[in-house]
Amino acid sequence: MAQTSSTQGPARDGSASQQEHQTASRSDRxxxxxxxxxxxxxxxxxxxxxxxxxxxxxxxxxxxxxxxxxxxxxxxNASRPPAVVGDILRGHGLTLEDRDVLTSSLAGARHLAEQLPEGAAVLAVGGPGVADALESVGLRPVSAQDAPEADLAAVLQGYGADVTATALGEAAYAIQAGAQWVATNDDLTLPTDRGVAPGNGSLVAAVRLAVQTDPTVVGKPxxxxxxxxxxxxxxxxxxxxxxxxxxxxxxxxxxxxxxxxxxxxxxxxxxxxxxxxxxxxxxxxxxxxxxxxSEPYAEPEQAGDGRWMADGWTGTLVGEGGSARISYESSADSADEISWIGQLRLALKVLWGALDQGLVTEDEAVAALPSQQ
The missing domain is CATH 3.40.50.1000 (HAD superfamily/HAD-like)
Structure with a gap:
């Protein structure tokens, strides 16, 4: 038996679910x-x-x-209308229609449209995508500048790179006065080409500190x-x-x-x-x-006793505590080396099971992961 050691693997949860077994034939290879x-x-x-x-x-x-x-x-990301996002994707070389883009602003606007009369005034906090979504469902977006004079029925808060303290303040005032508060999402961070920036969840948290109530979040999760x-x-x-x-x-x-x-x-x-x-x-x-x-996907299958198998390789937890690691063994007729992602998929399955049974701590499980090649 060929053998190597490292750590990792995948799955919907730490055990092999009935759904996984029912659909394993379609995802295996x-x-x-x-x-x-x-x-x-x-x-x-x-x-x-x-x-x-x-x-x-x-x-x-x-x-x-x-x-x-x-x-x-x-x-x-609620800051841009679907048409703008579509243009960005087409600029990268993708072929799509604007309706192929769904934003959390659109989800929030549709949620409010189910509860408010047509033409109701809604404070739009965020990028242009927020106001655009409200207009698309028949609601009237109101800017922070016009908010003091408007009878606001709701606040729809989404991400915008240019959101100001004034806009966050108007949102807080409207919510305190009884307006519904809908947040497109509560992602605390946003990945960019320069690093990680504060996301809409950080801005929502700022308003939350002032109003002492929670918004309805309509985006992921x-x-x-x-x-x-x-x-x-x-x-x-x-x-x-x-x-x-x-x-x-x-x-x-x-x-x-x-x-x-x-x-x-x-x-x-x-x-x-x-x-x-x-x-x-x-x-x-x-x-x-x-x-x-587009690659053949070998989904790990449980082999008993905490072992998982995929593509001719078996992953097993050996050792305990800080010395725990994953042992990878190939079948005698398997000539292919196991890839790092193959190790990861097996190890995650093994380690999730071990975590669920209390056999290792989270830190010990992380230490047992395979080193990326």
Whole structure:
């Protein structure tokens, strides 16, 4: 038996679920794009970072469309209207229509439109995408400058790079006066090409300190964006895959809607975050980047006694406490070396199970992860 040691692996939760076994045949040794006719793809950290496209993202998403997959982009970034986001994506080389972009501003506007009369005044806090979304559903967006003279029924707060203290103050005054408060999302940070910047959640927190009440959050990790996406795609949740780089938003939102989730390591959360993830935030699939969509995917299967198998390799936890590590053994007829991502997928399965049973601590599990090649 050939053997090597390291750590890692994937899955929806730490155990092999019934759904995993029911659909294992479609995901084992065939590309994910062949298994899911509908793809709901996050943007920041998955397709682009600031002004730069994430390597391989455009070519892989183009190939997925050519393969017959239907694709919707769903983003918590509420600052831009769908048409502007569409232009950015087309500028990177993607082919799409504006309606293929769903923003959390649109989700928030639709939520308010279900509760308010047509033409109701809503304070629009954030980028142009917030006001644009309100207008698209028949509500009247009001700026911070005009807010003191308006009879505000609600506040829709989304991200905007130019949001001012004045706008946050007007939001607080309106909420204190009885206006409904809807936040497009509560992401604390935003990946950019220069690093990580404060996100809408940081601005929401500033208002929260003044009003002592919580907003209704309509973006990820809630299911609404994903439910809107399936309506747009004409697919079922079972045949749709949620793709993202953040566990507490993308994976959580996909799971809230009943979808399987693919986590790519091109954005916010890396292997250490994955191994620490609670059961409900563990994605079924893991990829280095979006090339995972077109590559044969060997999904780990439980082999008993804490062992997991995939593609001729078995991962097993050996040792305990700070000396715990993952042992990888190949079958006698397996000639291929196990890749780092293959190790990661196996190790995550093994370590999630060990964490759930209390066999290792989170720090010990992180230390047992394989070193990236």
């Amino acid at each position: 065939q590309p994910l794009v062949a298994a899911y006719p509908g793809l709901v793809c996050d943007l920041d950290g998955v397709v682009y970072r600031g002004a730069s496209a994430v390597p391989h993202a455009v070519s892989e998403l183009t190939a997925a469309r050519e393969h017959g997959a239907r694709l919707v982009f769903a983003t918590n 809630g299911p609404l964006l994903y439910e809107l996406a399936t309506q747009q795609l004409g697919t079922t949740v079972e045949s749709t895959l949620g793709i993202g780089d953040r566990l507490e938003t993308d994976t959580a939102g996909a799971h809230a809607a009943g979808m399987d989730a693919l986590h790519v390591l091109t954005g916010v959360h890396g292997p250490a975050d994955l191994v620490r993830a609670p059961r409900e935030l563990r994605p079924r699939y893991i990829g280095v980047d979006l090339r995972v969509l």
